[in-house]
Amino acid sequence: MADGLPMQIPASALPARVRIHEVGPRDGLQNEKAVVPTEVKAEFIHRLAAAGLTTIEATSFVHPRWVPQLADAEALLPLLDDLDHVALPVLVPNERGLDRALALGARRIAVFGSATETFSRKNLNRGVAESLAMFAPVIARAREQHVTVRGYLSMCFGDPWEGPVPVAQVVTVARQLVELGCDELSLGDTIGVATPGHVGALLTALTAEGVPLSAIGVHFHDTYGQALSNTLAALQHGVSTVDASAGGLGGCPYAKSATGNLATEDLVWMLHGLGIETGVDLDRLTATSVWMADRLGRPSPSRTVRALSHKE
Template sequence: MSVEGLPMVVPAQDLPMRVRVHEVGARDGLQNEKSTVPTEVKAEFVRRLADAGLTTIEATSFVRPEWVPQLADAEALFPLVRDLKGVCLPVLVPNQRGLERALALGADRVAVFASATETFAKANLNRTLDESLAMFEPVVRRAKDEGAHVRGYVSMCFGDPWEGAVPLHQVVRVCTALRDMGCDELSLGDTIGVATPGHVLELLSTLNEQGVPTNVIGVHFHDTYGQALANTYAALEHGVTTVDASAGGLGGCPYAKSATGNLATEDLVWMLQGLGVETGIDLGRLVATSAWMAEHLGRPSPSRTVRALSHKDQ
């Protein structure tokens, strides 16, 4: 699956040479599926993503099974993929109990999921912002003590469905707290997809001024208003080299009432390939993987690149 000679490779000035794509489809994507995907299909999905050249694949979440039934098979899934060579397999750990489950299976990369707003902390974690940070503190410490790499997700960095625009200082406060706990990396989430490039650049600059360097920052954009790739391009211009994306745009169905689609990895890779930014990803294999998963899920992929390239072969 490819378009002969396209996209044409024309680098732009002052962009990173290489970008690490943090693939979230298997976790962030599948957790929103109505039907539960069989464990073996998930494992095959992760294997195919690795085969397509993804080197960081978030595999699952050790959340309480009754909270996210779609990921209730974390214990069964993780051992099926953990020995993939050359691939980092971070897993989400919502709390201390989730961390212990992950560590027991040999996970060496974990992620905690914080919020930049009070209302989302309350809605998602049933805690105030400070209580949620206090909850993460021993989780991050224990993970670091075990030698694990820790990512801190910060959701609602740009807008919040209840609070509207989110002040920069709130995001800085949560990012700084996570860094102080020991998080190695942050992922700035535009959970409701409202960000635009100027807002992205201002948040990145403000974080830099407050002592959070660009090289610990990943960006995580949603395509709810079609802004994800433009925002990513702005972030690349700022020097960001870690970008979250979801194979096939999995995660929040764009045809459903509240569209919250993740940036599709294929649309991102098309742009990066055109810009001559290395990712190590084989776009054709990735598209084939997402087309396979779309077939399994019984609906077309929301990724425009997947749709365009899949049609080419018909």
């Protein structure tokens, strides 16, 4: 494989460094039809860490009936004990999930909310207000234990049932998550319909309402090929945390129009070309995604993975 090093030509008004929040092992693998063996998941995470990723979302403590692909959370986390230099957040839906995560020593958790009523009911079986009420004790207890809390907010740009989502509606729910005590907020374009202007409008509205850019991450899906352009728009507004999934794995099991996440390799290629530091070795990351694609029995959808892995 040839070195994955694009020419660096920095652009103005961009962050010097971006923290990549790698979601492949959780958001990526939860959408697989077949259950990936626990040992393969553990090796996947170790390979991602060896490639330089420092935040890797490891698994979920959602009830196994709803996400059977991640039913092995209790078996997986002990296999990652040697990665004490890596942040390994886990998704928890409620207090029972929090109990399970804390029992295994988790120090970073995430809750998963929605900006729209329909998706909230389909995903959590309760409306937005009810879901926030469910998250409140989870976040409070986590904070008492000095556990960092991330709030995922899905359907920030469009909903397959409700259509375009008003910016003000998203801001209202986002502020409530921050007020509950979330340290970080990840804005999700769950079905991939956002465009750069929409991204800028939402970020401007959030900062006007007192949500600091340092607390915001972005999470784009590439349904219409807009994930990288939307990411660049977010960077131009001062965001420096970007979610991505190695090899472009993932989607959303409760929103069938949601295609894969932004591929981490595609993101790193763009960031490195802009002279933005990530700490990620693109060749090692690409090799990891090729390795995982072999385990899943299909090629990676990432354009960068395909380009680099086919070079002589």
